[in-house]
Amino acid sequence: xxxxxxxxxxxxDVQYDFMPDGALAVPRGDEVVPVINRxxxxxSHVVLTQDWHPAGHASFASSHAGMQPFGLTRLEYGEQVLxxxxxxxxxxxxxxxxxxxVPHARLVLRKGHHAGVDSYSAFMEADRTTRTGLAxxxxxHGVRRVFCVGLATDFCVAWSALDARMAGFDVxxxxxxxxxxxxDGSLAEAWRDMSAAGVVRMTSEQVLDEKRAGRSVPNxx
Ligand code: VGL
Ligand code: ZN
Numbered sequence: 414x415x416x417x418x419x420x421x422x423x424x425x426d427v428q429y430d431f432m433p434d435g436a437l438a439v440p441r442g443d444e445v446v447p448v449i450n451r452x453x454x455x456x457s458h459v460v461l462t463q464d465w466h467p468a469g470h471a472s473f474a475s476s477h478a479g480m481q482p483f484g485l486t487r488l489e490y491g492e493q494v495l496x497x498x499x500x501x502x503x504x505x506x507x508x509x510x511x512x513x514x515v516p517h518a519r520l521v522l523r524k525g526h527h528a529g530v531d532s533y534s535a536f537m538e539a540d541r542t543t544r545t546g547l548a549x550x551x552x553x554h555g556v557r558r559v560f561c562v563g564l565a566t567d568f569c570v571a572w573s574a575l576d577a578r579m580a581g582f583d584v585x586x587x588x589x590x591x592x593x594x595x596x597d598g599s600l601a602e603a604w605r606d607m608s609a610a611g612v613v614r615m616t617s618e619q620v621l622d623e624k625r626a627g628r629s630v631p632n633x634x
Contacts, residue, residue, distance in 0.1 A: 417624070421556040422456040423535060423577075424449055425563030425570050426464045427513050430499040430506035437499035439565045439592050446512050448590040448617050449562050453515045455624040458556065460547070461515065462535045464500035464569065465507060465523035472531040473498045483596060490540040493531060494596070500525070522547055533569045536576035548580040558583040560620065562590035571603035578610045585613045587620055 430436040432443050453459055466472065474482040474495035482497040500507040509521075524532040524545055532538040536547050551559065559577045561570050561584065570591050577584045586607060593600040604614070 416627075417455075417457050419555055419557040420456060420560060421458040421460055421551055421554075421558070422453060422560045422562065423573060424453070424459060424461045424513070424515065424518070425535060425561060425573055426462055426500075426565070427510050427563050428463060428500055428506065429508055429510060430464075431564040432510065435499070436497050436506050437594075439594055442564050442592045443510070445563060445590050445592055446510050448587075450512075450514045452560075452562065452587065452590060452617050452620065453517075455621055456560070457517070458554065459515050459518040460520045460522060460535075460551075461509065461513075461518045462522045462524060462563075462569070462573075463507065463509065464525050465502050466500050466525045467528050468498075468501050469528065470498075470501075470525065470531075471529045472496050472525070488529070488539075490530065493539065502526070520550065534572035534576045535569070536573060536580060548577075548582075551582065556582070558585065560585045560587055562587045564592055566591040566593035567596070567599040567603040568594060571607055574607055574612045575610050578612060583613075584611070585615050585620070587617050588614055589617050 431439045469476050471488055474480045475498055477486055480495050484495050486493050486495055522535055530538045530540050537544055559582045561574045563570055574584050574586050
């Protein structure tokens, strides 16, 4: 049985607005691109996501009078970090990085398109009710294990990894293929939550070694 058939590489939000000179810059965010380009050929199944907000989105500080980026507010569904305007639909900042080379990616999933609801997670929106459909898609294709990479480790990657666990998948986060925003300790908290949920942390070299050996990567304990 080829273990690769039940694996999916989930490439999260490798978009210009999350690059070092982007609107919501992730420090060294551009460094994930060559790492992901090395990883992707080892996976037959690759899914990409795009943060994809309408102008005036509820997660933008500019949509709330008197609020500044990186502040907190309360929306109908709970606390929301307010961000600079970013990844507005069909803008250059929302485009995938042109150097990302994954020609065999099967699906590009756009998230965060509901004006009043954020979606860090590729699986479930921030209201914790609305599903994106990704879990059903992956299940229909026989995927059992999801490898998460991209931006940002402590927001979209972590929320996607946690929701993938919740949906019953084995989950690996490939740490050197991610970069973090790290807002008030959010990175340490994200790793704590992911470890507690049974998310496995690996390096890209470990994953590529396992793939080359044709062995399956150890699952969560
Ligand atoms: C993200 C904040 C707001 C991310 C997206 O991709 O991690 N973070 N929108
Ligand atoms: Zn966003």
